[in-house]
Amino acid sequence: MLIKxxxxxxxxxxxVLGMLACHTNTRPPVSDWPSRFGFGKTATSxxxxxxxxxxxxxxxxxPSGSGNAATGRTIYLAKCAACHGETGAEPTxxxxxxxxxxxxxVKTIGNYWPYATTxxxxxxxxxxxNAPGSLSNEEVYSLTAFLLYxxxxxxxxxxxxxxxxPKIVMPAKKYYVDDDRRGGNEVR
Amino acid sequence: MTLDxxxxxxxxxxxxxxxxxxxxxxxxxSAAAALMGASGVQRAPGAGQPAGSNARTGNTPGTADLSxxxxxxxxxxxxxxxxxxxxxxLPGKLGTRSPxxxxxxxxxxxxxxxxxxDLYGIxxxxxxxxxxxxxxxxRIDPEKYELLIHGMVERPxxxxxxxxxxxxxxxxxxxxxxxxxxxxxxxxxxAQEICGLTSQSEWIGVMLSTLFREVGVHPKAxxxxxxxxxxxxxxxxIPVEKGWKDAMIAYGQNGEAIRPEQGYPARLFxxxxxxxxxxxxxxxxxxxxxxxMTREExxxxxxxxxxxxxxxxxxDMDARSxxxxxxxxxxVEKGWIEIRGIAWSGRGKIDRVExxxxxxxxxxxxxxxxxxxxxxxxxxxxxxxxxxxxxxIMSLAVDDTGYRQPTMKQLIQARGTDMGGYHVNPVTAWxxxxxxxxxxxxxxxx
Numbered sequence: 001m002l003i004k005x006x007x008x009x010x011x012x013x014x015x016v017l018g019m020l021a022c023h024t025n026t027r028p029p030v031s032d033w034p035s036r037f038g039f040g041k042t043a044t045s046x047x048x049x050x051x052x053x054x055x056x057x058x059x060x061x062x063p064s065g066s067g068n069a070a071t072g073r074t075i076y077l078a079k080c081a082a083c084h085g086e087t088g089a090e091p092t093x094x095x096x097x098x099x100x101x102x103x104x105x106v107k108t109i110g111n112y113w114p115y116a117t118t119x120x121x122x123x124x125x126x127x128x129x130n131a132p133g134s135l136s137n138e139e140v141y142s143l144t145a146f147l148l149y150x151x152x153x154x155x156x157x158x159x160x161x162x163x164x165x166p167k168i169v170m171p172a173k174k175y176y177v178d179d180d181r182r183g184g185n186e187v188r
Numbered sequence: 189m190t191l192d193x194x195x196x197x198x199x200x201x202x203x204x205x206x207x208x209x210x211x212x213x214x215x216x217x218s219a220a221a222a223l224m225g226a227s228g229v230q231r232a233p234g235a236g237q238p239a240g241s242n243a244r245t246g247n248t249p250g251t252a253d254l255s256x257x258x259x260x261x262x263x264x265x266x267x268x269x270x271x272x273x274x275x276x277x278l279p280g281k282l283g284t285r286s287p288x289x290x291x292x293x294x295x296x297x298x299x300x301x302x303x304x305x306d307l308y309g310i311x312x313x314x315x316x317x318x319x320x321x322x323x324x325x326x327r328i329d330p331e332k333y334e335l336l337i338h339g340m341v342e343r344p345x346x347x348x349x350x351x352x353x354x355x356x357x358x359x360x361x362x363x364x365x366x367x368x369x370x371x372x373x374x375x376x377x378x379a380q381e382i383c384g385l386t387s388q389s390e391w392i393g394v395m396l397s398t399l400f401r402e403v404g405v406h407p408k409a410x411x412x413x414x415x416x417x418x419x420x421x422x423x424x425x426i427p428v429e430k431g432w433k434d435a436m437i438a439y440g441q442n443g444e445a446i447r448p449e450q451g452y453p454a455r456l457f458x459x460x461x462x463x464x465x466x467x468x469x470x471x472x473x474x475x476x477x478x479x480x481m482t483r484e485e486x487x488x489x490x491x492x493x494x495x496x497x498x499x500x501x502x503x504d505m506d507a508r509s510x511x512x513x514x515x516x517x518x519x520v521e522k523g524w525i526e527i528r529g530i531a532w533s534g535r536g537k538i539d540r541v542e543x544x545x546x547x548x549x550x551x552x553x554x555x556x557x558x559x560x561x562x563x564x565x566x567x568x569x570x571x572x573x574x575x576x577x578x579x580x581i582m583s584l585a586v587d588d589t590g591y592r593q594p595t596m597k598q599l600i601q602a603r604g605t606d607m608g609g610y611h612v613n614p615v616t617a618w619x620x621x622x623x624x625x626x627x628x629x630x631x632x633x634x
Contacts, residue, residue, distance in 0.1 A: 028401065030356070036402055039351040043336055043344040051336055051472050054413055054423070057481045107487065112498070115481045122483035125421040132323060132419045172498070176490075179502040181611075183535045183589030187602040 055121040059166030062120065065137040066161040069154075072146025075139050079128045088150050099152040100171035110151025114176050116168040120144045141165075291316055294380050298322075299366070300449075301384025304512045309557075310530065310565040311361070312387035314442045319449045320366050320385065322484075323419035326469055330453040335437065339412070339475035342404030349453050352437060355394040355402075360436065360459065362563045363388040363532050365505050367462035367489055370612040375619070375627040379515045382616060382628065383508070386532065388565040389450075391457050392440030396431045399473075405431075409475040413482075414456045417471035424465045425479035426458065430503075434459050437470065460534030460563035461503045462610075464489050491608030505534030507593050508613040509541055509568070509585035514626045515618055522576035522624075527554070530565045533587035537562050540586050543570040547580035547617070554583065574620065580629060582617040596631040 028035075055061040077086070084090075088097035091104075098108040109119055124140045126132050135143070145160040153168060154160070181188045268274045285291075291306035293316055300319040302312055312318075319325075330349050338344035365386035371377065378384075409428050416422040426435070438457040439446055446452045451468030458465050464484055479485070479501070490500045509531035514520045531541045537560055542551040557567035568583070585593040596614040600607065617629040 029395070029397070033356070037355060037398075039354045040345045040347040040402065043338055043346045047336065047346060048338050048344055051415075052338070052474065053421070054415070054474055054480055056476070056478055058478070109487075113487050114498075114500075115486060118481055118483050118486050121480075125423070126323065126419070126483075129323070133421070175496050175498045176486075176500050177493075177497045179499055179504075181502065181504065181506065183504070183506075183587070183591045185590045185592060187592075187594040187598045 053121075053125060055117050057115045057117050057166065059117060059162055062117070062162035062165060063137040064162060065141050066159050067138055067140070067142025067145050068159050069142075069146045069149035069156045072142035072144070072149075075135075075142055076146050079131075079135075080143070083129060088147065096147055097150045108151065109147055110153060110171065112172050114170050114173040116144070116148060116153070116170055117166050119147060120165060293319070294384060295319075299385060301380045302387045304379035304384060304510065304530070305515050305518065307512070310388055310559075310567050311442065312389060312565075314389065314444070314447050314450070317387040317389060317441075317447065317450055318366065318385045320463060321418060321420075321449075321468070322422050325448050326418045327448065328417065328453055328469060333453050333471075335454065335470060335473070337399060337403045337473045337475070339473075340406035340409035340477065341475050342406070343402075345403050347399070349439065352394050352439060352454060355398050357392060357440075358395055358436060359390055359392045359440075360457075361388065361390045361559075361561055362457075362459045363534075363565050364457070364463050364466050365532070365534070367464065367502065367505065367610040369463075370609065370614070372628075372631045374630055376516060377628040377630070378517065379510050379512050379616075383510055385463070386565070388532075389441045390443070391436060391438040393436045393438035393454070393457065396435035396437055396456075396473075397433075399437065400428075400431055405475055408477055411476050411479045413472070413474040413476065413480050414465070414467040414470055415472040415474070416451075416467045416469045418469050422467060422484065423480065423482040424467055424484055425476075425482060426456075426465060428475065430458055430461070458503075460505055460536075462489060462505055462534075465503060489610060491603075491610040492606050493608075494602075494604040496606075502611055505532075506611060506613050507531070507533035507535070507538070507585040507587040507591050509538075509583040509593060510616045511543075511581060511583050511618060514581075514620070516626050516628050518626050520574065520620065520624045520626060522574055525572050525574050527570040527572055527581060527583075529568055529583050531568055531583065531585035532563070532565045533585065533589075533591065534563055535591065536588040537564075538566040538568075538585055539588045539590075541566075541568040542584045542586070543568075543572075543581070544584075545570075545572050545574075545579060545581050548582060548615075551584065576622065578622050579620050580617045581620060582615050584615050 053061070076088070083092065084094050084096050085092050089095065095106050096108055097110065098104050098106050099110040102111060113119065120140055123143055124135060124137070127135065141160045144165065145154065145158060148154045148160070148168065149156050149158070153170065158164070291303045293300040293302065298320065302316050302318045307316070333349045335347045335352065336344070337347070363386050369383050369385035371382050405428065411425050412428055412431055414424050414426055436457040437454050438451070439454045441447060441450055446455060451470070454470055455468040456466050456470050485501065490498050491502065493499050509529055511527055511529040513528040514525060527543055531538045538556065541554040541556065543554045544551045552570065554568040554570040557569065560566050593613060593615055594602070599612060599614055614631060619627045619629050621627065
């Protein structure tokens with residue numbers, strides 16, 4: 001294969017320019033800006049810990065504790081059933097239960113949610129609707145176990161915790177694709 | 189306040205015991221009496237359309253509700269047969285709308301829509317900006333507000349609202365649109381009902397890139413989590429690239445502090461990206477090397493497409509347009525009609541808008557009203573002589589990437605009949621009936 005040396009140089013120059021371009025992000029938009037303005041305060045680890053409730057799909061951020069479907073069912077009936085129905089499969093606007101292959105065509109945890117960690121994260125940050133943020137980590141693990149069991153994702157005996165929750169492969173995950181729209185003269 | 193003003197105010201407070209308000213009221217009573225049986229009361233022309241055309245006032249704002257009083261205490265609701273024969277309302281602390289003009293948002297349990305059939309131009313009045321929240325609008329004390337930025341950064345930091353306002357500020361006029369902004373189903377639908385989940389403001393704030401420099405974002409950070417302080421503690425994962433490019437932490441909207449419904453005291457603003465990513469009441473940004481896969485970006489703001497696939501992280505809002513005049517429930521007459529509407533694209537500027545007045549057989553270029561801004565609502569016009577025969581009118585936006593707003597048929601061809609309800613931006617048609625009635629042409633979809 002013939003690749004002229006000048007072409008190689010040209011490629012190298014383009015690559016270097018490309019690398020420089022990647023670093024322009026940190027440059028000030030105006031040349032006389034200081035490297036830092038010095039406004040704001042350094043966050044203490046206590047401040048960060050008091051706010052940081054995020055959970056990543058690899059399990060990072062999951063707290064200690066555990067729970068199973070049986071305990072979850074009791075909590076569910078007391079705190080969730082009013083909006084979501086006695087079993088979660090009722091045709092409410094907030095239906096949670098419909099295993100993959102169910103013919104109801106409703107989007108639920110079992111047939112649409114791609115990550116089990118999201119169930120824990122969302123219940124903990126936003127539920128119950130009338131008392132958000134009021135559940136203990138144990139309660140959240142139990143409810144997550146109950147909902148995953150009802151959607152036929154896990155067995156009723158599973159004791160859910162920070163180790164096994166992120167390992168669950170959700171049935172719908174295989175259907176997820178990144179956005180492929182790019183503008184231009186095409187409809188996607 | 190000048191000395192003169194102060195003096196006048198003192199006079200008003202301590203002066204004779206016939207306050208101006210009482211005098212105005214007396215005048216109003218006599219005027220009202222004069223109006224009884226007289227033809228002096230005029231129906232307000234329907235908003236958003238030229239004077240002289242008849243508005244259907246049955247189910248739209250436009251009929252004056254004369255019961256309210258202005259916040260300044262002056263009664264602005266009195267209608268005089270001859271305004272030149274009565275002293276008008278004196279200056280007040282807050283402006284008011286004419287009692288003849290009563291545009292309102294259309295609320296549901298989860299959102300509230302902008303009344304495009306009643307508006308002109310490209311700026312949405314702040315109190316008519318659409319709303320979408322996931323657990324209501326929180327009330328936040330600006331003195332206690334803090335934004336935490338942490339994770340893959342050199343220096344995790346907290347910024348008060350005061351701190352945010354000390355940084356170099358920027359301003360940008362652009363739209364925010366909910367990606368679920370499409371409704372269809374019946375002929376008697378307004379532009380507000382069809383696509384009222386988009387609005388435009390001048391947003392003022394600090395570039396997120398300025399804050400990224402301040403905290404020293406790690407070069408390997410690829411995503412950040414944006415978290416709100418509402419009761420849903422709403423979260424979205426955003427590529428760091430967008431943060432460096434044009435993201436803003438906005439605290440101003442149309443010249444004043446951002447409204448509570450739009451994220452007071454500060455929100456994330458991502459020009460051109462689906463509304464949900466523009467996290468309101470933002471309290472925390474966490475830099476990371478992976479997306480967090482939150483509920484909103486997995487089970488909610490994703491759409492089913494062909495072959496059972498589910499499309500995720502569909503950030504950009506594609507080009508779209510809608511004719512706002514004439515539109516339901518307005519009424520038109522045979523003769524010259526200036527067709528008007530808005531067009532926008534989350535990918536860039538509007539390149540052109542094409543208008544058809546014969547149900548899509550022929551298309552003509554509409555006039556674009558300056559300013560034509562990047563990722564912004566753009567006003568268009570097309571002058572047309574209507575011969576009075578029933579027809580359909582519609583508009584089609586083309587943006588500067590060459591993207592042409594699709595028809596519903598094209599969208600279904602691309603995504604399949606099971607396509608989800610997000611990012612649905614079809615050409616919208618209005619039917620003009622022989623009697624001048626304007627009706628929506630519902631899309632056959634599901």
